Amino acid sequence: MIGEHLPALPILLYLFLALLMPLAAKLGRGLPWAISWLGSLAVAALGAWGLWHTSTEGPIRYAMGSWAPPVGIELVADPLSCFFTFAIGAVSAFVLLHSRESVERDCGASNTMTYYASALLLLAGFSGIVGTGDLFNLYVFLEISALAGYAVLGCGSAKASLSSFRYLIIGTIGASFYLIGVGLLLAKTGSLNMADVTAILHLEGLSPATTLAVVFILVGLGIKMALMPLHYWLPDVYTNAPATSTALVAPLGTKVAAYALLRIGYEVLPYEALALDLRVFDVVLALGAVGIIWGSVMAIAQDNIKRMLAYSSVAQIGYIAVGFGLATPYGYIGAVLHVINHAVMKACLFLVTANLEHRGEGVSIKGLNASLRRKMPVTCACFAMAAISMIGLPPMAGFFSKWYLLLGSYEQGSWILVVVIVVSSLLNAVYFFRVLERLYLGKDEGEAEGASPSRLPTVMSFSTLVLALSLLALGFGNVFIVSKFISPMLPGF
Amino acid sequence: MNGFFEDYSAYIMCFLLLTVGLYGMLLKRNYVKKVIGMTIFQAAIILFFILTAYKEGGTVPVKDPTLPLDQADAYINPLPHALMLTAIVVGVATVGVALSLLIRVYGAYGSLDEDKIQQEASK
C-alpha cells in the first residue's frame, strides 16, 4: 500500500505538517519544533524504506491524481531519488532538532510557528524537486522551496532581510530562466514529462530552439546551485541569515539544484549532442574547476567563519560541477557522492557556527581562542572532524568523493583537474587549520572555570555530534552507497 | 531573413519585454523598481508561454460541437495556459515575499535606495 504512494508521501507529509503549524502552535509552544523535526525524521524513514524497496524491486512511478503521464504529473521514486529524500530528511531532522533555541533567539519567540511552517514548506519543495518526473512541476517545487527559503533566510536581522531580498531577485531570474527553457522544450516536443521529452529529443536531436532551451535551463540551474560566475548571491545570504537557517538551506538548497542538473543534464537532454555539439560538459567542467580554486582562495581571505564557509561552499559546488562535467561513470559517482557528503559536512559546520552564536561567541576567526575548547568541547571536536573531512583526509567522507573525482579525471586524462583537486585540498587545509589552530592551540584567554553563563543545550551538541559522526559512517559506507544506489542509476555514457 | 520579423514579431516583442524586465531587476538602484522589473520579467515569460500555444486560426480549447475533437489543429494548445495559471500564482507569491522583505528593510534603514542603504549598512 505505502509502496504504491511512496513517491508522493514525503512531499505531502511536509505540506500537511506545514499546514498543521498554526494549530500546533496553539496547543503548545514547543510543538511546532517537535512536529517539524519528527516529520523530517519520518521522511528520512520513508526515504530509507524507499531505498530498500526500490533497490530490490525497481523504481516506482506515481501518477498524481491518477492522470496518466505524459498528460498528468508523474512522480518517480528510484534508488537515487530515495537516497536524496533520505538525506534531506536526515540532515534537516538534526538541523531542526538543533534549532529550537536559535530560532527563538534570532526570529523572536512569537515567530517560531511561521518559521517552522516556512521550513517545512522549504523541505516540501526540496523533496518535490528530488521526486518529480515532470519538468514544469520541477519549476513549481523550485519556486516553493525558494520562496520558503527567502522567508527562512530573511528572518532575524534587517541585514538578513536585505540579503534575502537580493537573493530573491537573483533566484527569480534563475528560476525564470529555467522556466523559459522548459517553455522552449514544451514548444518543441509538446510534452513536459521527463521520460517523454527524453524519448522525443533522442529522436529529433538538437534544433536551434532546443539549444536555446539547454542554455536557459543550464544558466537557470547554475544560478540556483551557485556555480562559479553565478554565485555572487551566496556569500552574503549565508553570512547574514540566522545560523539555523543557513544550516538548513546551505547544505540542501544548492544540492537539490545540483541534483536537478544531474538528472536533466544526463537523462533528459540528449547526451551526445550536449557533449559533442554544445560542449556543455566541458564548459561546466571548466567553470567548476575555476570555482574550486576561486572559492577556496576567497575563503582564505575571510575573517567571518560563516562567510568563509559560504565561499567554501562555492568551491565545493565546483567539485560537483567538475564531476558533472567529467561525464564519466566515476565523475558521476563522485558528483553524487559529494552532494551527500558535502550536505552533511556543511550542515555540521554551520551548526557549529550556530552553537558559537548561541554561546555569544563571535563568528570572527580572529576572536576565536582556546577557551572555546574548554567551554564547548563537543562543538570544537565536531568542527575538527568536519574540517578534516572537508580537507579530504581519509577515512572521512570527503576523501572518497575526491577519490572518485580523481579517478574520473584520470579516466579523462585531464591532468589539470588532478592539479586543481590537489591544490584545492591544500587550500582547504589552509583555511580550516587556521581556525583549528586558534581553537586548539591559541592562548586560553577565557575567564576561569565556573564563569560560563549558560551551558550549550544537550540537543544542540547532540545533533552536531550526530552529523559529525555520520561523516565517518559515510566514509566507511561509501562502497555500499556507491554500489547499491549510485551505480545502478548511472546514465549511459 | 525575409519574413523572419513578420513571422516572429510576437516573440521578438516578448523577448524585448523580457530584457526590459531583466534590466530593471539588475540595474535599477531602487528596490521597488527592482520588484517592478521582476513583475515585467514574469509577465514576459507568461506571454511567451501563451505565444507558444497560439495556432493560426485556432479557437479556444473548449469543446465546440461544430468541430470534431480529433481535429486538434483547430484548437489552440490549452496546456501552456494551464501552466501559466500556476506561474502567475508563483509570481504573485514572489512579489508578496519581496515586498514583505522590503518593508522590514525600509523599517530598519529608512530607505529603499541601494546606495543609501549600503552607506547605512557600512556605518
Added chain:
Amino acid sequence: MTTDVVSQISTVPLLAILVSMTAIPAILLSSRKPNLRESWSFLAAGLKFALVLSLVPGALRGESVGITLLEIAPGISLRLVADPLGVLFALVASGLWIVTTAYALGYMRGHHEKKQTRFFASFALSLSATLGIAFSDNLITFLIFYELLTLATYPLVVHKESPEALRSGRMYLGYALTAGLLFLAAAVWVNVRVGDVSFAAGGFIPEGAFGEGELKLLFGLFMVGVGVKAGVMPLHSWLPAAMVAPTPVSSLLHAVAVVKSGAFGVLRVTGFVFGPEMMREHGLDVLLALFAGATILLASLIALRQDNLKKRLAYSTIGHLSYIVMGAALASPAALTGSLMHLSAHAVMKITLFFCAGAIIVHSHKTEISQLDGLGRRMPWTFGAFAIGALGLAGIPPVYGFLSKWWLSMGSLDSGYSLALGVFLVSGLLNAGYFFPIVIRGFFRPPAPDAHFPKGEASPWMVAPLCITATLAVVFGIFPDFPLPFFEIAKQVVESVMGELPQALNAKDIGLAP
C-alpha cells in the same frame, strides 16, 4: 601479498594497531592521575610489542598473515597484512615505544611540560598509525594511516604552542599534506591504469602499463609522497623545524616512527609497487640514488655547522634516512639487506642520541654544543651512551651501524654503482666529524667558568632507557639476530623482493649470525 605466499587470516595485525587506540580513551579519562595515565601507556606499549613479537615466527618463515576489514573503495579493501617487511618495521617501532614511554615520563615530568595528557594520547595514536603503515597491504590503506600519522603528530610538533612551534607545525602540515595528496594522485593513477593497488613483492605494475615519461612522473609523485617524511632533500626542511617538539617526540617520532614511515614507504614503493627490475630498466634507480646520495653528503655537511644539539641530530637523521633510501635505490640484494638493517640500526642508535640530548637539556638546560664542555664528567652514563651511538652512526664496529653500512657498501659494489661506496665512506668520515667533537668536549674539555652544571646524572627514568638502547646497539652489532632476529627477517624480505639472497650469503655464510 604475493599470491604464492600463503596468506592466512589473523587478527593480530589489527589488534596490534587497535591496542594503542583503545588506550587513548583510558589516557584521556585518567588525565588527572598521571601515574595511572602512564601505566596505560606502558600497558598498551607492552601489549603491542607482545602482539608484534607473536608475528615474528611467521615472518621468519616468510609467511604473511592478515585480515581484510571492509571494502573501502570499489575493488579496494582496507586490508592489514603482516609480511616480513611490515613485521620488521613494527618490531622496531613498538619495541622502542616501550623504552620511549619510560623516557617520556622522566622527560615530561622533569621538564614540567604542560598538557601531558594530550601528549601521551597523541603519542599512542601516532604509534597506531605507524603500525598501520607497517601492516598496510595496499596503497590506500597505506595512505589512510599515512595521513592519520600526519594528524596525530601535528599536536606533538606544536606541543609548546609558542609562535615558533606553531610556525613549525604549519610547515610540517604543509609538507606532509602536500605529500599525502601527491601520493593520493599517484595511487589513483595506478588504480586507473593497473586496476589494482595491492603491494606485491617484486612490484605489481606490469611493464607497459605506463609510458616512459609517465613512469618517471609516477615515480616522482610517489617519491615526493613518501620522500617528505623520509626527509630526502629538497623535501627535508620540516624536520629540523620540527625539533621544537619535546625531545621524546623528536626521539621516537622524528628518529624512528615518522621518518622511518617515510623510509619504509620508499622501500614499499620501490620493492613492492615498482619492483627492482622495473626500477633498473627505466633508470629510476639512478634517479633516486642521485637524490639520496646528494642528501647524504649535504645533510652531513650541514650537520657539521649546527651548534644546536638537536638540530645537528636532525640533519644527521636526514642523512641517515637517505642511507635507507640509497639501499632501496641500488636494489641489489646486498644493498637491500643493508637498507633493511639500517632501518633498525639507525632507529636504535639515533634514539639513543636523542635520549642523551633530552637528558642533557632537562638536566643542565644546555641546548648548544659549545656549552657542553666538561659536562661528560658530570653525566658519564649519558655521554657514554652518546659515544656508543656516535660510533655506530659513523660505522665503526662492533656497533650495529657497522653491519648495516657493511652491507650497504657491498651492495653498492654489487649493483655496479661504485660511486655510492664513495658516498658511504665520505659520509662515515663526516659523521665522525660532527659527532666525536661532542663526545670529546664532554669528556676532555674543562668546563667553561660560567657553566653552572647541576650535580649528578639526570633522572633514572631517563638514564635507564638511554643505557638500554645503547646496550642494544652494541648487542645487535655483535649478534644481529639476538634478541630480535632483524637480520633473519631482512633476509626473508630480500628473498621475496629480489628473488635471491645476497651473493655473500649464497657463497658462504659469513658467520655474523650465530
